[in-house]
Amino acid sequence: MTEEKAVPDVVKVEAPAALAADAPVATTSEKKKKKKSEVEVAVRLTKVTKRFGAKTAVDEVSLRVRAGSVYGLIGPNGAGKTTTFSMMAGFLKPTSGNVEVLGYSPTQVDELRSRLGVLPQDALLPASDKVGEFLSHMALLQDIPKDRVETTAREVLAEVEGRDWWNVRCGSLSHGMAKRVQLAQALLGDPEVVLLDEPTAGLDPRVAYEVRQLIKSRRGRCTLIVSSHNLQELEEICDGAAILDRGRVVASGSISELTAASEEIRIRLAQGPVPIPVVRDLPMVKRVEWDDERRELVVYFDRGSVDAETVIGHVLWALLQNQARISAVSKGRGLEQRVMDLT
Numbered sequence: 477m478t479e480e481k482a483v484p485d486v487v488k489v490e491a492p493a494a495l496a497a498d499a500p501v502a503t504t505s506e507k508k509k510k511k512k513s514e515v516e517v518a519v520r521l522t523k524v525t526k527r528f529g530a531k532t533a534v535d536e537v538s539l540r541v542r543a544g545s546v547y548g549l550i551g552p553n554g555a556g557k558t559t560t561f562s563m564m565a566g567f568l569k570p571t572s573g574n575v576e577v578l579g580y581s582p583t584q585v586d587e588l589r590s591r592l593g594v595l596p597q598d599a600l601l602p603a604s605d606k607v608g609e610f611l612s613h614m615a616l617l618q619d620i621p622k623d624r625v626e627t628t629a630r631e632v633l634a635e636v637e638g639r640d641w642w643n644v645r646c647g648s649l650s651h652g653m654a655k656r657v658q659l660a661q662a663l664l665g666d667p668e669v670v671l672l673d674e675p676t677a678g679l680d681p682r683v684a685y686e687v688r689q690l691i692k693s694r695r696g697r698c699t700l701i702v703s704s705h706n707l708q709e710l711e712e713i714c715d716g717a718a719i720l721d722r723g724r725v726v727a728s729g730s731i732s733e734l735t736a737a738s739e740e741i742r743i744r745l746a747q748g749p750v751p752i753p754v755v756r757d758l759p760m761v762k763r764v765e766w767d768d769e770r771r772e773l774v775v776y777f778d779r780g781s782v783d784a785e786t787v788i789g790h791v792l793w794a795l796l797q798n799q800a801r802i803s804a805v806s807k808g809r810g811l812e813q814r815v816m817d818l819t
């Protein structure tokens with residue numbers, strides 16, 4: 477048996493009434509406790525499982541996303557990213573386990589209104605509405621005061637480089653334009669937590685770059701949770717990430733931990749000498765591997781006792797002294813390689 481589609485056709489901030497009805501209501505004193513500055517963990521999942529009939533889409537997932545960080549959800553197709561997003565957004569209820577956003581259940585829509593913004597994957601805009609009407613309507617639902625609605629909507633539309641689209645019907649937007657309008661909708665009212673499922677999918681490279689810049693510019697101002705298949709993009713914009721595979725978290729932590737950036741460096745050598753022993757003999761070096769095909773030297777060192785920059789300095793010096801020709805240097809193995817290793 478399957479449940480209905482995880483994400484609604486039209487972008488909505490309100491959870492289905494059936495879900496909202498059984499959510500516990502926070503008391504006034506609880507509300508005071510959960511003010512913006514006091515929340516350290518913006519999103520917390522504890523042993524969350526979601527089953528669709530016999531299919532387990534998300535399996536005992538536990539995550540903590542620090543307030544103010546940009547956090548990536550990574551994984552191959554079918555790993556459970558969208559299902560996890562849908563539970564964080566309150567569109568789906570977990571089969572078991574607990575999801576908290578800013579200390580509330582995502583189904584506590586009154587508490588989270590204007591504090592949680594969502595860009596679902598493949599959401600549709602109302603085709604006959606003009607962009608300005610749609611954003612103004614969504615701004616009202618976010619409790620933005622009536623006299624601020626148009627200014628707020630226009631500002632956020634300008635942020636996604638869509639200032640000329642106010643009177644364009646949603647149905648006549650290209651895929652990339654529609655995606656940016658949905659992104660504007662997710663950012664309306666400056667929410668504290670923003671969930672972005674594949675925010676750059678289908679965008680041309682220039683617009684994708686601008687969206688990445690926009691996400692980076694919000695770091696510290698709000699918590700952003702981003703899913704993408706573009707791992708270079710996630711490595712660039714995220715502070716931390718979780719790698720999912722078949723519904724389970726197979727690794728999580730800071731990007732530097734995930735990519736081993738603080739325990740290994742990689743050096744590509746052009747044709748010429750490969751003086752491995754001089755590198756191996758350096759005091760801070762734990763181990764060295766040479767990949768002849770890629771002409772890549774991997775140098776391992778003890779995390780904590782020395783930083784990657786110091787190791788790079790010593791290793792390059794030793795290599796150059798021995799006539800090696802260096803064509804590239806990197807810290808860690810890259811997120812892409814790590815995900816390939818794990819999934």
Ligand SMILES: Nc1ncnc2c1ncn2[C@@H]1O[C@H](COP(=O)(O)OP(=O)(O)OP(=O)(O)O)[C@@H](O)[C@H]1O
Nearest residue numbers: 478479480481528533552553554555556557558559
């Ligand atoms: N409504 C549903 N009914 C039945 N199975 C579902 C439903 N939604 C998701 N699934 C299944 O749950 C698993 C996880 O799906 P999900 O969409 O969360 O993955 P994903 O990581 O977002 O994948 P993609 O990268 O392809 O978007 C898949 O096997 C999918 O077929």
